[in-house]
Amino acid sequence: MKSKGFFINSLKGIKIMFEANPAMFLLHIFFTTIHGASWALQVLFMQKFFDMAQNYAANKIDFGTIILYLIGMGLTYALCQLMNGVDNCHARILDINVGKRTNRLIHESIDRINVVEFEDTNRLDFINKAINGSRNMVWVCLTLLDLVFFYTIYFGFMGWYLFTLKPILGISIVIVFIPCVLSKLVHVMNFKKLEDSSAPIRREYENYERCMTDKEFFKETRLLGATDFFNRLYTSSLRKLNRLVFIAQLKKNLLNLILDIVTVIGYGIIIYMLFRFVMNQEISVGAFAAVLASIYRLYSFMSELVSERIGWASENVATVENFLDFISEKNNPEKLMSKPQNYDIKLNNVSFIYPMTDKNALDNISLTIHNGQTLAIVGENGSGKTTLCRLIMGLYEASEGEVTFGDIPVRYLSYDNTSAVFQKYGQYKMTVQENLSISQMDKPANEAMLMDICDKSGVLLKDESYKDGLNTMLGRDFDGIEISGGQWQRIAIARGLFRHSDLIILDEPTAAIDPLEETRLYNDFINICNDKTAILVTHRLGSAKIADRIIVLKDGQIVQDGNHRQLINTDGEYKSMYESQRKWYSE
Numbered sequence: 001m002k003s004k005g006f007f008i009n010s011l012k013g014i015k016i017m018f019e020a021n022p023a024m025f026l027l028h029i030f031f032t033t034i035h036g037a038s039w040a041l042q043v044l045f046m047q048k049f050f051d052m053a054q055n056y057a058a059n060k061i062d063f064g065t066i067i068l069y070l071i072g073m074g075l076t077y078a079l080c081q082l083m084n085g086v087d088n089c090h091a092r093i094l095d096i097n098v099g100k101r102t103n104r105l106i107h108e109s110i111d112r113i114n115v116v117e118f119e120d121t122n123r124l125d126f127i128n129k130a131i132n133g134s135r136n137m138v139w140v141c142l143t144l145l146d147l148v149f150f151y152t153i154y155f156g157f158m159g160w161y162l163f164t165l166k167p168i169l170g171i172s173i174v175i176v177f178i179p180c181v182l183s184k185l186v187h188v189m190n191f192k193k194l195e196d197s198s199a200p201i202r203r204e205y206e207n208y209e210r211c212m213t214d215k216e217f218f219k220e221t222r223l224l225g226a227t228d229f230f231n232r233l234y235t236s237s238l239r240k241l242n243r244l245v246f247i248a249q250l251k252k253n254l255l256n257l258i259l260d261i262v263t264v265i266g267y268g269i270i271i272y273m274l275f276r277f278v279m280n281q282e283i284s285v286g287a288f289a290a291v292l293a294s295i296y297r298l299y300s301f302m303s304e305l306v307s308e309r310i311g312w313a314s315e316n317v318a319t320v321e322n323f324l325d326f327i328s329e330k331n332n333p334e335k336l337m338s339k340p341q342n343y344d345i346k347l348n349n350v351s352f353i354y355p356m357t358d359k360n361a362l363d364n365i366s367l368t369i370h371n372g373q374t375l376a377i378v379g380e381n382g383s384g385k386t387t388l389c390r391l392i393m394g395l396y397e398a399s400e401g402e403v404t405f406g407d408i409p410v411r412y413l414s415y416d417n418t419s420a421v422f423q424k425y426g427q428y429k430m431t432v433q434e435n436l437s438i439s440q441m442d443k444p445a446n447e448a449m450l451m452d453i454c455d456k457s458g459v460l461l462k463d464e465s466y467k468d469g470l471n472t473m474l475g476r477d478f479d480g481i482e483i484s485g486g487q488w489q490r491i492a493i494a495r496g497l498f499r500h501s502d503l504i505i506l507d508e509p510t511a512a513i514d515p516l517e518e519t520r521l522y523n524d525f526i527n528i529c530n531d532k533t534a535i536l537v538t539h540r541l542g543s544a545k546i547a548d549r550i551i552v553l554k555d556g557q558i559v560q561d562g563n564h565r566q567l568i569n570t571d572g573e574y575k576s577m578y579e580s581q582r583k584w585y586s587e
């Protein structure tokens, strides 16, 4: 799709900035305008002061008058510095203020998208850029606002001022600045090329660095004695990157040198012209001094605008466009309907394919799960168990066929009254109580109930590690305690059990839990789940026995369906899996 460009995206962003806080936005425009005008005023006062100083030397004015002009010039200097500070500081305050709105917009948009989109790396890339865009938006928009209300005022004034002094001065200054603008533009373009070509190498060496230093990897890397290996790979990709940067820097510096020489020659010509004009009394001494002092300022504002401001904005405007596109997407209607009473869950010829893959993860599944039933789903790795659970929860939409609760398609239903313990569960760095009651923070927590759930899930609050009971902070990030993988899993189970639900899905909830506790938990599940529909995914077939019904998945299809007794008496997938696990324990 064609990019909408800097202006259109900035205008859209400016609308969001205005809506976030109209008063603050207008105040910023006011400050920026005064800031631009203050530099123009300074040039005028400087000319006046030097002209008056000449008059004073010729005894045309008294000392008091020249002092007044000196004070006036000092005040315009002070105003410039003051407005510089106020403008910059207010821009930061505006950024924080608008940030509240952009953050909310991005979080609402993320909440609206289909969960399956997180499985698509292109889409993930887009979302990450949109998140960056939400942070960059204010600064990209401020570039446009400053261009209009600061730089245009200052450059416009200087153009007018020089032109009225001597038209040739105005024109020469523009000509002298062309090499400066060109060099900055070439630099920005080269930088972009360098970024594009170095991005994969950068990813490569960051990956090798992570393999040596990241908490997740470094123990294994050290144990395997692979540090040297990664170090070599790291050094080699760093060398490639350095070479790219060196060539880009060399080109940039050579170009800068040539263009700087052109600019210096141009300066020399302008100063010579100024000298001639003042000697011929075509311009005043004050105008000579004011122009001389302003050339440097003009140059620095020009290079700041082109290389820093516009350069940065043009590099980042694409992320702002992603942000604006993302927040205007309306792809996923809000799930609003409540579930019907005593519903059966029906899957009618359901198939599902993950984005960017070409094979169905689930293939033409038809299944009815009766209200209140406990269903175990078993099968080899990759047979589709987790995917089936996600479709039943309504997190993913079927590619073909339909999942219904009663007669209502699951995509129209809210997630209320559905609870789950995920295979990859969240480790929220919060207190035990917050971890458990995260699904109903708007209601006061029932402490007795929380304690009971902790007891049932094996979260041993009396244990000395949970020194503050329910208020114990978990995770080192916020000075909490570190707990083991199995203990985190028990917290996740407790969270799943605490949530009020008529459907609970447990996707391998006990993989990290010791066998004794696991047996106790499964025995308790029967009681905990007796008034709900429960779906349990497990690799340990001994625990599948507690279910009323077991289905066996293979290559995305149901290959067996029955209770433990029926399946164990039938030659098939379940019996062979069960026998092989049993042998492991009995031999």
Ligand SMILES: Nc1ncnc2c1ncn2[C@@H]1O[C@H](COP(=O)(O)OP(=O)(O)OP(=O)(O)O)[C@@H](O)[C@H]1O
Residues within 6 Å of the ligand: 119, 354, 355, 357, 361, 379, 380, 381, 382, 383, 384, 385, 386, 387, 388
């Ligand atoms: N994010 C994904 N993107 C693409 N394909 C995926 C993704 N997740 C799973 N798959 C594929 O879908 C199929 C089913 O995966 P699923 O995770 O549902 O299996 P599973 O039975 O739960 O496996 P396990 O027992 O290992 O947890 C597999 O072939 C897997 O490769």
